[in-house]
Every structure is written in C-alpha cells, then in structure tokens.
Amino acid sequence: MTVTLFTDTDFKGGSQSFARNKSSLKDTKVGNNPSSIKITGGEPVLLFKKEDWKGGVLYVKGPKNVSNLGSKKAGGKSGFKNGITSLRRTPFDLDLNVTIVKNSKGEFPGDWNSSSTAEKAVLTIVNHVNRFYEDCGALLKLSVAHCTFRTDDNKFVVKRGGADYPASWKRSGEIDVVFVHDFKKVGTQAKSKPPGFGKSITVAAMADFVGGGSGARTTEELARSLAHELGHYCGIHHPSANNSKKNIMFKEGNGDSIFDRVISADQIEEMHTTLSKNVFRKGDR
Numbered sequence: 001m002t003v004t005l006f007t008d009t010d011f012k013g014g015s016q017s018f019a020r021n022k023s024s025l026k027d028t029k030v031g032n033n034p035s036s037i038k039i040t041g042g043e044p045v046l047l048f049k050k051e052d053w054k055g056g057v058l059y060v061k062g063p064k065n066v067s068n069l070g071s072k073k074a075g076g077k078s079g080f081k082n083g084i085t086s087l088r089r090t091p092f093d094l095d096l097n098v099t100i101v102k103n104s105k106g107e108f109p110g111d112w113n114s115s116s117t118a119e120k121a122v123l124t125i126v127n128h129v130n131r132f133y134e135d136c137g138a139l140l141k142l143s144v145a146h147c148t149f150r151t152d153d154n155k156f157v158v159k160r161g162g163a164d165y166p167a168s169w170k171r172s173g174e175i176d177v178v179f180v181h182d183f184k185k186v187g188t189q190a191k192s193k194p195p196g197f198g199k200s201i202t203v204a205a206m207a208d209f210v211g212g213g214s215g216a217r218t219t220e221e222l223a224r225s226l227a228h229e230l231g232h233y234c235g236i237h238h239p240s241a242n243n244s245k246k247n248i249m250f251k252e253g254n255g256d257s258i259f260d261r262v263i264s265a266d267q268i269e270e271m272h273t274t275l276s277k278n279v280f281r282k283g284d285r
C-alpha cells in the first residue's frame with residue numbers, strides 16, 4: 001500500500017509517498033502543509049498538527065482518498081488543511097504496569113491457581129487486546145513492562161470506593177493495571193478513569209451472574225474489559241458507542257469476547273488525541 005500526501009487539495013501540486021513514520025514533514029517535498037491524501041490498501045495513518053506526533057490528530061484508514069484534509073465532508077477535519085506536521089504508520093507502544101492481587105490465603109484471582117497460570121493468562125489477555133487493535137487498525141500496541149504479585153485482602157475483593165491503590169503499586173510512564181478477584185458490588189467487572197485522575201485500571205477475573213452466584217471469566221472476556229477500560233483511560237466514553245452492543249465502549253458486557261466487538265475510527269482518533277498529550281505514550285523515538 002502507499003500513502004501519498006499532496007500540497008494542494010484534489011491531489012494536486014507537489015506530492016510525496018511515505019513508507020515510514022515521519023516525525024517532521026518540514027524537510028519533505030510536501031513540507032508541513034499537505035492538503036490532500038491518497039491511501040491505497042487497508043492500512044491506517046495518523047496525521048498530527050505538530051512535530052513528533054503531537055497536537056491535534058486526524059486518523060484516516062485506507063483505502064481512502066481525502067481530497068481536502070481540512071474538510072470533514074471530504075474525510076478530513078477542520079484545521080488540517082495546510083496544518084499537518086507529522087505522520088505515523090506504525091503503532092504506539094503502551095507499557096503496562098500489571099499487579100495481580102492475591103489474598104492472604106495465597107489464592108489468585110478467578111480460576112488462576114498459580115503464579116505461572118496467572119502470568120500466562122495476563123499475557124494471553126494482552127495478546128488478545130493487541131490482536132483486536134491490529135484487526136481494527138488502532139495503531140496501538142500493549143506490552144507488559146512489569147508484572148507484580150501483591151497480597152492484599154482488601155484489594156482481592158474490591159469494596160465500594162476501593163479501586164484505589166498505594167503509590168508504591170504505580171509506575172510513572174506506564175499504565176497501571178490491577179487484576180483482582182472480584183468487586184463486592186454485584187455487576188461491576190472493571191473500572192478506570194482518564195489519566196488525569198491518577199487512577200489505575202482495575203479488572204476483576206470473576207463475573208457475577210444474573211440471579212446470583214459468580215464464575216471465572218475467560219481471557220477473551222477479560223480482554224474485552226481491559227480494552228474497554230483502556231478506552232476510558234484514553235478519553236473515550238460510553239456515548240461514543242452510539243448504543244451499539246458490538247462497540248467496545250458499550251457500557252455492558254454479557255460474557256462476550258473482545259472479538260465480538262469493534263472500535264470506530266472516531267474512537268481511535270480520540271484515543272490518540274488523549275495519548276498525544278501524555279507521557280505514557282511510548283515509541284516517540
């Protein structure tokens with residue numbers, strides 16, 4: 001596939017194709033003021049207003065021709081005609097600082113029965129989310145930077161308002177993700193807030209059934225929760241699902257797998273807009 005930028009609208013003027021990321025378009029043939037784009041092939045591209053993939057974000061998924069990058073009607077976005085300074089074709093890395101909470105009896109969340117089962121499950125969950133991101137062209141890639149077991153009965157089953165963790169559990173420049181056994185409140189499976197709130201993402205390995213009882217959740221279901229909470233963390237919320245049960249940000253889950261869900265181009269763009277302002281986005285070099 002090729003990605004070609006043009007200095008003028010309607011694919012006119014000087015043009016240049018980009019096979020790789022470009023942290024500054026300044027010294028290219030199109031300079032930092034392209035006005036239209038052609039993408040052949042199905043791959044996604046992020047266009048940024050500032051150098052080093054910062055500032056406003058325009059997400060375009062191919063195959064697509066945008067005759068005027070400043071026009072929403074043409075597939076662009078207000079302010080993006082003659083206003084693009086960097087271009088991204090490969091995913092940004094997000095490092096996760098994972099905590100797996102055990103209780104004082106030595107039990108693990110859900111049906112995990114040893115450290116190695118728990119670690120393996122977490123890696124599987126993260127791989128599922130990465131496959132989902134890749135399938136949807138989200139240009140995001142998760143890595144488990146740290147995985148730590150911590151014993152805490154008060155966090156093994158999280159009580160009302162308890163999804164808050166000591167500073168020693170957190171790492172700057174990484175997204176803190178805590179796997180717990182369950183929430184005391186029936187129906188809650190996961191929680192998170194945008195990064196500004198300084199909160200960790202919490203994912204419970206157990207689900208409460210309608211009519212009582214609970215059971216261990218599958219890795220595909222846990223991956224759905226993690227991707228949903230990462231959505232909140234990166235600034236997208238339930239209304240962005242437009243009430244579609246297939247959307248990753250739909251507010252309820254019914255045991256469904258991450259692979260039953262989708263994420264929209266608008267949601268991907270919004271996540272990258274949030275990420276472009278935060279230090280935990282990696283891969284800038």
Ligand SMILES: [Zn+2]
Pocket residue numbers: 228232238251
């Ligand atoms: Zn939610």
